[in-house]
Amino acid sequence: MIVKLKKQTLEVLKLLKKKQSIVNATDIAEEMNIDYIVLMSAVNELIDHNLGGFKEEELYQISLNEEGKNYLKMGLPERQLLNLMLKEGIKEITLKELLKESKLKPEIFYVGISNLNKRRWISQSKATGENTLFLVVDEFPQTDVEKFFKKFEENSILDYSKLSNAEVKLLDTLNKRKLLERTRKTNRILYLTEGGKKIAVSKIKELTQVSKITSDMLSSGTWKNLDLKPFDVTKPGPILKAGKIHPLTNLINEIREIFLSMGFTEIRGPIIESAFYNFDALFQPQDHPAREMQDTFYLNNPKTAKLPEKDRVKAVRDMHENGGESGSTGWGYKWDIETAKKTVLRTHTTATTMRRLAEFYRNNDKVPIKVFCIDRVFRNEKVDKSHLAEFTQIEGIVIDDNVTLCDLIGLLSEFYRKMGFKKIITRPGFFPYTEPSMEVSVYYDKFGEWLEMGGSGIFRPEVTYPWGLKEPTRVLAWGQGLERIAIPYYGRKDIRDFYVNPLNWLRQQSYLK
Numbered sequence: 001m002i003v004k005l006k007k008q009t010l011e012v013l014k015l016l017k018k019k020q021s022i023v024n025a026t027d028i029a030e031e032m033n034i035d036y037i038v039l040m041s042a043v044n045e046l047i048d049h050n051l052g053g054f055k056e057e058e059l060y061q062i063s064l065n066e067e068g069k070n071y072l073k074m075g076l077p078e079r080q081l082l083n084l085m086l087k088e089g090i091k092e093i094t095l096k097e098l099l100k101e102s103k104l105k106p107e108i109f110y111v112g113i114s115n116l117n118k119r120r121w122i123s124q125s126k127a128t129g130e131n132t133l134f135l136v137v138d139e140f141p142q143t144d145v146e147k148f149f150k151k152f153e154e155n156s157i158l159d160y161s162k163l164s165n166a167e168v169k170l171l172d173t174l175n176k177r178k179l180l181e182r183t184r185k186t187n188r189i190l191y192l193t194e195g196g197k198k199i200a201v202s203k204i205k206e207l208t209q210v211s212k213i214t215s216d217m218l219s220s221g222t223w224k225n226l227d228l229k230p231f232d233v234t235k236p237g238p239i240l241k242a243g244k245i246h247p248l249t250n251l252i253n254e255i256r257e258i259f260l261s262m263g264f265t266e267i268r269g270p271i272i273e274s275a276f277y278n279f280d281a282l283f284q285p286q287d288h289p290a291r292e293m294q295d296t297f298y299l300n301n302p303k304t305a306k307l308p309e310k311d312r313v314k315a316v317r318d319m320h321e322n323g324g325e326s327g328s329t330g331w332g333y334k335w336d337i338e339t340a341k342k343t344v345l346r347t348h349t350t351a352t353t354m355r356r357l358a359e360f361y362r363n364n365d366k367v368p369i370k371v372f373c374i375d376r377v378f379r380n381e382k383v384d385k386s387h388l389a390e391f392t393q394i395e396g397i398v399i400d401d402n403v404t405l406c407d408l409i410g411l412l413s414e415f416y417r418k419m420g421f422k423k424i425i426t427r428p429g430f431f432p433y434t435e436p437s438m439e440v441s442v443y444y445d446k447f448g449e450w451l452e453m454g455g456s457g458i459f460r461p462e463v464t465y466p467w468g469l470k471e472p473t474r475v476l477a478w479g480q481g482l483e484r485i486a487i488p489y490y491g492r493k494d495i496r497d498f499y500v501n502p503l504n505w506l507r508q509q510s511y512l513k
């Protein structure tokens with residue numbers, strides 16, 4: 001039978017065949033210059049084929065601690081004291097003086113003295129009043145402990161199992177003197193089975209390593225001779241550039257959820273709008289500067305828009321000319337229907353709101369009505385990092401009896417609170433179609449600044465009367481910038497990022513919560 005082995009495993013087998021003595025796994029890994037784990041996976045393959053194996057052996061290893069290492073350099077304290085005396089030719093000295101001369105710490109000094117006493121190399125006397133010591137012999141051969149101690153010079157680590165009985169005793173002396181460190185290690189001894197010893201290397205087929213199996217390999221059967229490269233499942237995978245929704249769309253969805261949760265219904269309206277709904281219905285005079293070409297995009301195709309029912313057009317016209325039934329005097333000029341028929345790219349979603357008021361009249365709807373619109377608007381503006389020519393507005397109205405500015409502030413506060421802004425302020429503002437009017441700003445903690453969000457107010461009677469909305473029915477209205485919120489929401493600095501599509505940033509976006 002042919003045995004198939006990975007290249008590495010075959011190498012290990014060859015090496016083990018060469019070795020006569022017991023081999024240690026760490027040594028083999030070192031010799032082959034491979035990782036220990038790689039070696040052991042090769043050994044496991046040998047085990048699978050019943051060619052080899054390993055035995056575990058507990059090892060006690062002994063080495064010197066810091067103090068021991070120091071003595072290895074300087075000599076044990078007793079030898080240090082002796083050397084000092086011999087060098088100076090001293091045969092007799094008081095303990096006090098020797099302590100001073102030796103520069104040893106007292107506790108170590110006394111260990112040295114006690115060992116010199118034990119050897120009977122010195123004697124001590126207090127005859128002169130001072131504790132004095134004398135050298136009493138002439139020769140001071142290396143002791144057995146010292147000889148054993150020197151072993152650490154060749155091998156900083158000794159295997160306990162390889163020590164003789166006599167050495168174990170000497171080791172014990174050093175241990176009592178607290179000069180040793182002991183560690184335990186498991187050693188793996190590799191061996192070949194009888195089969196492994198006998199098998200001829202020529203009988204073994206080497207498996208080629210591949211990282212994937214192709215359909216060709218499967219149909220030809222060559223996959224059987226392949227060794228699949230192991231995968232490191234802890235490594236991060238490639239970044240998936242999967243399609244996902246745009247950050248702005250994501251934010252729109254979040255805002256939509258908030259309005260829906262507050263009981264609002266969504267409305268949509270056309271991007272190409274008539275000047276009628278965009279301006280006239282909002283009581284914006286026909287010579288109002290906002291209508292100028294430098295602010296508004298007018299269209300040539302289609303050039304004119306369809307206006308609503310004749311009587312509603314008349315109601316709006318009356319409002320401009322004389323205030324109709326609203327009690328207002330109107331603007332007092334001759335209203336031009338052709339100007340109202342002009343087509344524009346909607347400059348605000350308030351045009352869509354006006355279509356909802358027209359529908360209210362048409363359907364004879366009942367209050368309360370709460371609707372919102374999040375949609376694209378266009379203005380003929382110079383584009384820079386905080387201005388866009390096309391952007392998104394978040395618009396909403398509440399039609400109900402006796403609603404007040406307080407209700408409006410409450411609504412807006414609630415909305416921005418749900419968006420994560422805790423502080424909101426409103427200031428008086430001006431719009432041709434609301435009275436009173438308010439500007440809304442929210443506080444953005446991260447930038448530490450107030451961000452202007454847009455306008456709001458209560459629609460003037462001149463705006464609501466043509467659609468049958470009269471006191472005590474009122475319309476609370478607001479229109480705010482979406483990108484203004486998107487900037488802090490996504491931590492961007494440039495508003496254009498939402499339209500020029502910086503791919504790196506878009507790829508990093510994840511909407512997991």
Ligand code: PHE
Binds near residue numbers: 434
């Ligand atoms: N239409 C205004 C704008 O575009 C915002 C607004 C909407 C103000 C409704 C008051 C009422 O800035």
